[in-house]
Amino acid sequence: MCYPTDGVNKGISGAAFDRDVPLSDVFTAWVSGAKGIPSSSTSRARDLRSITVGAGFGSTVGSLLGTSIALAAILGMAGYFAGVVQAPMTAFVIILEMTGDHQAVIPIVAVSMIGYMISRILSREPLYHGLSRAFIAASIRARRPAEKEPESTRT
Numbered sequence: 001m002c003y004p005t006d007g008v009n010k011g012i013s014g015a016a017f018d019r020d021v022p023l024s025d026v027f028t029a030w031v032s033g034a035k036g037i038p039s040s041s042t043s044r045a046r047d048l049r050s051i052t053v054g055a056g057f058g059s060t061v062g063s064l065l066g067t068s069i070a071l072a073a074i075l076g077m078a079g080y081f082a083g084v085v086q087a088p089m090t091a092f093v094i095i096l097e098m099t100g101d102h103q104a105v106i107p108i109v110a111v112s113m114i115g116y117m118i119s120r121i122l123s124r125e126p127l128y129h130g131l132s133r134a135f136i137a138a139s140i141r142a143r144r145p146a147e148k149e150p151e152s153t154r155t
Contacts, residue, residue, distance in 0.1 A: 051095075054080025071107070074099050078108045079115035086119050086126035088112040 058076015062069040074095060082091035092112045096105065 050081045050084040051077045051098075054078070071101075071104060074101055074104060075107055075111045079111040081115070082112040083115035083119035084127055086116055086123075088116040091115070 054077040055073040056076070057080060059069045059073040061076065062072025065072075077099075078091055078095040081095065082088040085091060088109075089112075092109050095108055095112075096102070101108075
């Protein structure tokens with residue numbers, strides 16, 4: 001069985017990624033996003049999958065270019081995660097704390113900003129804002145009938 005953290009650990013250690021790991025993570029991230037429920041457990045799972053997909057893409061690009069797979073995985077995680085959450089500083093801090101690679105601070109910041117800018121070009125609204133808007137609208141619609149009781153039932 002493959003867990004999302006397996007991909008991150010492989011990428012950071014410099015091991016090559018299995019080809020099916022990033023594809024399965026992209027699929028599970030898409031399915032969990034299609035649910036449209038921004039609960040904390042779903043959000044954490046989506047964040048971890050985003051980091052894993054970024055590590056997969058980064059390590060794949062690093063192995064194709066013949067550079068350090070570990071550094072490429074870290075940069076892929078930072079860029080992809082910053083693009084998904086549209087919060088480059090948050091992505092930078094999380095990836096830096098998670099990997100402990102303090103020698104790559106400048107590249108991680110740069111890639112986080114690039115991922116954020118590309119994401120803003122593609123979608124003006126951050127992912128969690130859109131998800132919360134749908135969730136709040138559904139809860140308001142569900143609450144309205146309960147507030148409008150018929151006058152005949154009141155005593």
